[in-house]
Amino acid sequence: AGVRGKLGRLLGIFENQDRKHRTYVYVLTVTEILEDWEDSVNIGRKREWFKVEDAIKVLQCHKPVHAEYLEKLKLGCSPANGNSTVPSLPDNNTLFMTAAQTSGLPSSIR
Structure with a gap:
């Protein structure tokens, strides 16, 4: 998603029994933001x-399943995951999210 x-x-590990799918979610402390990346x-x-x-x-x-991941993040740890943050990033309460398309999102959060 253009970061290192x-x-x-x-x-957490999130399971979808219907689709027989398991997702492992980790916290990533961003150290570098790339201008261009493959996607x-x-x-x-x-x-x-x-x-x-x-x-x-x-x-x-x-x-909605992805919202569950963030609810757990909000309840279970600080956004910095106990690590020092990179000063050039937005503030410490910011989460990184990518979207291929933002046209369906409200303009207040685009």
Whole structure:
């Protein structure tokens, strides 16, 4: 998603019994933001920065299972995962999220 970073602790394992699918979610402390990356060049993917609360609201509408991941993040650890943050990033309460398309999102959080 156009960033490099340090992999943090396992946030949780989320299972979907119907689809027989298991997702492992880890915290990533971002150390570098890339201007261009493969998906930005090939499919026009854009980077969006959201406050955790705003990201949860967006995901509840579009990807409710992913909103669960962030609810657990909000309850279970600090956004920095106990690591020092990179000064050039948005503030410490910001979560990184990418979206290939933002046209369906409210303009207040696009």
